[in-house]
Amino acid sequence: MSNAMFGAAQLEGEFDVDRLVAELVHLEATQWAKQRTFGESLEPTEETEADWRVLPLRSPEGRVDRTDPGGMGLVDYASTPWMEQAPYIASIVDALPTDVRAVRLMALGPGAEVSEHRDYPYGLPAGWVRLHIPLITNAEAVLTLDGVDYTWPPGTLWFGDFNRLHSVRNGGSERRVHLVIDSYVSRELLELFPADFRESMRWSDVLVDRPEMPLGKAELHSMLAEFALPGQFLYGEIDELDDPGTPDLEGRLRLDGDRLVLDVGDVPTASLVHIGEGEFRMTGGMMDRTLKVEPADGALRVRFRRRHGSRTEEALRSAARPVG
Known part of the structure; x- marks a missing residue:
C-alpha cells in the first residue's frame, strides 16, 4: 500500500x-x-x-x-x-x-x-x-x-x-x-x-467487508456439492492456493438448518456466510478467502478465491451433486 x-x-x-x-x-x-x-x-x-x-x-x-x-x-x-x-x-x-x-x-x-x-x-x-x-x-x-x-x-x-x-x-x-x-x-x-x-x-x-445476504432453502439446496478442495485453501497463503505439491482434500457442502456447512473429509470445518452472487466466506473468517458454487456446461464447479488487497488468486474444481 x-x-x-x-x-x-x-x-x-x-x-x-x-x-x-x-x-x-x-x-x-x-x-x-x-x-x-x-x-x-x-x-x-x-x-x-x-x-x-x-x-x-x-x-x-x-x-x-x-x-x-x-x-x-x-x-x-x-x-x-x-x-x-x-x-x-x-x-x-x-x-x-x-x-x-x-x-x-x-x-x-x-x-x-x-x-x-x-x-x-x-x-x-x-x-x-x-x-x-x-x-x-x-x-x-x-x-x-x-x-x-x-x-x-x-x-x-x-x-x-x-x-x-x-x-x-x-x-x-x-x-x-x-x-x-x-x-x-x-x-x-x-x-x-x-x-x-x-x-x-x-x-x-483495501479489502472491505460485504454484509451477509441470506439465501432461501431452494437456493441453498442448489449449491449442495462434493468436490476436491485445494489443500492450501483454508490455511495457506495467497501464493499457495493451487500449489501442485499439495494434494487436494475431499470437500462437501451440506445443509445444516439455514446455512451451508463445509466438511473436509468427514470433519465439519466451517459454516458459510453468503455475501452475494453465490459467493461465501467462512463463519468467523474474513473476506480474504471465499468459495463460489457455479454452473458449468450443465454441471457444477467450485471457484476458490484468495484475496490480499487488489491481488486475487483462483482455483477451479469440478463438483458433483451429492448422492442420496
Whole structure:
C-alpha cells in the first residue's frame, strides 16, 4: 500500500478513563488466563512464558477459555459473561461502525516482554484490523511497531498494522492493560482514520467487508456439492492456493438448518456466510478467502478465491451433486 509510512494511526474517539478502569477493577476478580493460541484443530497451544494475561470479552461462541483471536469455524463470535459485567466497554464496542470479532482485555506485567513477531493476516489488505484502547500504561511500556516506539495514552483509540514486525516490552513497575478489538474493515470504520492516512491510501488495496445476504432453502439446496478442495485453501497463503505439491482434500457442502456447512473429509470445518452472487466466506473468517458454487456446461464447479488487497488468486474444481 502507498501508506507504508503509517504503521499506526490514532482514530477518532476518546473515552472516559475512570469508567474504563472502574470496570477493569471490577473484572479483576474473574479468572484471567495466560495468553495462548489455538491451532487449526482448535486445540489450545501451551501458555506463553511471559506475564501476559487475557480476559476474553467476546470470543468464538462466547467461550471464556478462548484467549486467542479466533477464526473461521462452525460458530460465530459472541459476548462472554464478562462483557455483561462491563457495560461501558460494551457500549464502546457496540458503537464501532463495523462488525466486531474478538474483544479482549490484555495485561502485560512489569518486566514482561513479547518478542518480535507478525500477526498474520492482519491489516487493511486482509480485511481484518486490530484496534487498541489503552486503560493502564506507563512511560516504559513500549510497543515497537515497524521500528517505531509507541506508548499510547489511556482512553484513546488506535489502529496498528500488526502484520508488520512488532514487539512489546513493559519496563515499568505497573502492568500495561489494553482493550484489544479485532474487527472487519468497513467504509464507516475507515472514516475514523485521520485524513492524511486516508488520503495516502491506495483504496484498491483495501479489502472491505460485504454484509451477509441470506439465501432461501431452494437456493441453498442448489449449491449442495462434493468436490476436491485445494489443500492450501483454508490455511495457506495467497501464493499457495493451487500449489501442485499439495494434494487436494475431499470437500462437501451440506445443509445444516439455514446455512451451508463445509466438511473436509468427514470433519465439519466451517459454516458459510453468503455475501452475494453465490459467493461465501467462512463463519468467523474474513473476506480474504471465499468459495463460489457455479454452473458449468450443465454441471457444477467450485471457484476458490484468495484475496490480499487488489491481488486475487483462483482455483477451479469440478463438483458433483451429492448422492442420496
